[in-house]
Amino acid sequence: MAEYSPNIIRVAVPSPLRRLFDYVVPQGSEQKDGDGRADVGCRVAVTFGRQEVVGLIVAKTNYSDIDIDKLKPINKLLDSVPLIPSSLFELFNWAANYYQFPIGDALFSTLPTLLRRGEGLPDLSTRYWQLTEKKSQINDEVFARAPNQQALFDRLKENGSVPDSIISAEFSRSALAALEKKGLVESTLRSDEGIELTNILKQDPLPLNDSQSRALNNIDQHRFNCYLLDGVTGSGKTEIYLQAIDTALRYGRQALVLIPEISLTPQTEERFRDRFNVPIVTLHSGLTDKQRLLAWTKAKTGAAKIILGTRSAIFTPLCDPGLIIIDEEHDQSYKQQEGFRYSARDLAVIRARREEIAIILGSATPSIESLRNCDLGRYKHLVLADRAGSAVQPDWSVIDLKSEQCEAGVSASTLLAIEQTISNGHQALVFLNRRGFAPAIICRQCGWTADCRSCDSRLTVHRARNRLICHHCEYQQRIPHLCPGCQSQQLVPVGEGTERSEEYLAKCFPTTKILRVDRDSTRKKGAMKAVYDTANSGEPCILIGTQMLAKGHHFPDVTLVAILDADSGIFSADFRGSERVAQLITQVSGRAGREKKPGKVILQTYCQEHPQMEELLKGDYESFVKKIIKDRASTKSPPFSFQIKLQAESFNGLQSRDFLVSCLDYLNNSQHLSKGMKIIGPLPSLMEKKSGVYRWEVSFFSSSRKSLHNLADHLQSYL
Numbered sequence: 001m002a003e004y005s006p007n008i009i010r011v012a013v014p015s016p017l018r019r020l021f022d023y024v025v026p027q028g029s030e031q032k033d034g035d036g037r038a039d040v041g042c043r044v045a046v047t048f049g050r051q052e053v054v055g056l057i058v059a060k061t062n063y064s065d066i067d068i069d070k071l072k073p074i075n076k077l078l079d080s081v082p083l084i085p086s087s088l089f090e091l092f093n094w095a096a097n098y099y100q101f102p103i104g105d106a107l108f109s110t111l112p113t114l115l116r117r118g119e120g121l122p123d124l125s126t127r128y129w130q131l132t133e134k135k136s137q138i139n140d141e142v143f144a145r146a147p148n149q150q151a152l153f154d155r156l157k158e159n160g161s162v163p164d165s166i167i168s169a170e171f172s173r174s175a176l177a178a179l180e181k182k183g184l185v186e187s188t189l190r191s192d193e194g195i196e197l198t199n200i201l202k203q204d205p206l207p208l209n210d211s212q213s214r215a216l217n218n219i220d221q222h223r224f225n226c227y228l229l230d231g232v233t234g235s236g237k238t239e240i241y242l243q244a245i246d247t248a249l250r251y252g253r254q255a256l257v258l259i260p261e262i263s264l265t266p267q268t269e270e271r272f273r274d275r276f277n278v279p280i281v282t283l284h285s286g287l288t289d290k291q292r293l294l295a296w297t298k299a300k301t302g303a304a305k306i307i308l309g310t311r312s313a314i315f316t317p318l319c320d321p322g323l324i325i326i327d328e329e330h331d332q333s334y335k336q337q338e339g340f341r342y343s344a345r346d347l348a349v350i351r352a353r354r355e356e357i358a359i360i361l362g363s364a365t366p367s368i369e370s371l372r373n374c375d376l377g378r379y380k381h382l383v384l385a386d387r388a389g390s391a392v393q394p395d396w397s398v399i400d401l402k403s404e405q406c407e408a409g410v411s412a413s414t415l416l417a418i419e420q421t422i423s424n425g426h427q428a429l430v431f432l433n434r435r436g437f438a439p440a441i442i443c444r445q446c447g448w449t450a451d452c453r454s455c456d457s458r459l460t461v462h463r464a465r466n467r468l469i470c471h472h473c474e475y476q477q478r479i480p481h482l483c484p485g486c487q488s489q490q491l492v493p494v495g496e497g498t499e500r501s502e503e504y505l506a507k508c509f510p511t512t513k514i515l516r517v518d519r520d521s522t523r524k525k526g527a528m529k530a531v532y533d534t535a536n537s538g539e540p541c542i543l544i545g546t547q548m549l550a551k552g553h554h555f556p557d558v559t560l561v562a563i564l565d566a567d568s569g570i571f572s573a574d575f576r577g578s579e580r581v582a583q584l585i586t587q588v589s590g591r592a593g594r595e596k597k598p599g600k601v602i603l604q605t606y607c608q609e610h611p612q613m614e615e616l617l618k619g620d621y622e623s624f625v626k627k628i629i630k631d632r633a634s635t636k637s638p639p640f641s642f643q644i645k646l647q648a649e650s651f652n653g654l655q656s657r658d659f660l661v662s663c664l665d666y667l668n669n670s671q672h673l674s675k676g677m678k679i680i681g682p683l684p685s686l687m688e689k690k691s692g693v694y695r696w697e698v699s700f701f702s703s704s705r706k707s708l709h710n711l712a713d714h715l716q717s718y719l
Ligand code: ADP
Pocket: 206, 207, 208, 209, 212, 231, 232, 233, 234, 235, 236, 237, 238, 239, 240, 388, 389, 554
């Protein structure tokens, strides 16, 4: 029986049930008004099953489907003010609705772990040390044999007060303890106050060139506007971000900056830290739980002024949001592909609109969706056509692999070009988007290949680790000596990955440093930093790596970029395949000649005559993309239509297929398929079997987003 009571709350709890649970807030357990109320966005401790769990209040209501006497009371209110501010809460609501995901799970999946466990927010006040009144009574002999104490004493005398963290970093704790024992120092707790507006910059901004000034002047930070900053690599987009942030800080606001991968691009973070005198926090997967909570709290309370983060940082609460920047907006890493699936870029635009602030999407290779939004007048298109400073666009040349032999993926002409680059004292970047030694191992005698037992894929040879590894499910085994099929010793690795090309280049250039960058080589902490240090030292070297090398790096001394395999991707079954290749190739080649030295790009291909490759070889992303947009318009693929994909997974392929068939039957019978909706499938997914699970899918296309959403709603209830 439905019941009414003024104190019912709907609570998200960590459970696989994908729904909310009602509890009552006992009379008198709340304060009357202001802080201390059980509001939406606060956490509560509740009994769930036999356990006490931490839940989050998602709604307040006076109605429940359950008998009021049977509703459990909450055990405790954990927050006196909402953890999630209401504007951000609205964003979660929107996302849960749009991406068809339960709001409770969405909220929980993005909250720092320690908060999910019920911990409180950390205290952000800082301990400061200063000298006591006794300081005037001491004479020189006090420190006669204690130089450390003397140094600390002098510093405190000079500075007045010094934060505890600086004392730990620069002085010895025992000196501090000694001074404290003598009654010479005392400490106080202070919360760090706002920044000094006159002292925001650590470093002067660069004088902008004409197109940069035009772009910056067009950015209006007083209201919502979305800007697509479309500038070739090296055109000075980052400089514009920095100057736009400067403006936001002067208005007393915070800036949220998303970048694809922080640990790979420590330089980006450094540039922000070098420019500004304000507290900056970074949010990425490499943080400990404690660090993450601290950064999150600083963003929420406004203690941090610049928040740099990867995808999930879009859900960080901000005290005074002023500006959002999405660097490399085309990057796939902004899409969360598992669990709570969302596009951080798209959510950022929604968030900016709700917060009524400006957002800048920057890229040298903008996504088709964003370009389309410019065409429709939704985004403002700001173009930087030339490289900033004195750098010019690189020269392109093609190597036709049909007429040239390769060894370990490297053609003789490419090898020669690398040799010239090195002997000129410059650096070369070799790009191969495949890690490991070789993508397959095969028996010459009987044709046996090492396949993954759980996926429709070959095992990759990792010779340095003596392992065969599946890149889809991480299954691994030792490399066999004998063929399991025919017992022969004729097992050979075929094809090449970065490891193999690296080995070959090392043989060809025994005295040159070779730096490999892929997910294997950068597993160790600080590995990427070591690569940077060598690259930035300017000594001639060869960088070889996967797409990790394509992302937003700045290697001033690289003058040659060699793309070993330009073909993979061109023939992809995904409708986004050609867009991705164009972006990747343009991004990689953008690493050549970023400063005063002119750059050169070499592209190895088997399919020079393929129409898409021909277009790409012109090195002109814009005209290439115009073609893709035309294709998409004529085939009515996104963004000219909307698409929902329904994927079924089970341990049996037929079961996955039958399930989708029954979904389609349901939709047909219940007349939820509107006219003009195109349906493709059920078909096996691109890799049908992955990690032992068989995946089938159906895609629905429609020109109406609304009718797809209706369809998804009905499906949800059916499921
Ligand atoms: P992007 O982000 O578009 O790749 P960056 O902002 O990193 O470009 O700029 C590329 C290089 O050009 C950097 O070394 C930067 O310091 C320099 N640069 C940017 N703007 C200017 C300018 N206005 N004058 C001189 N150099 C500039």
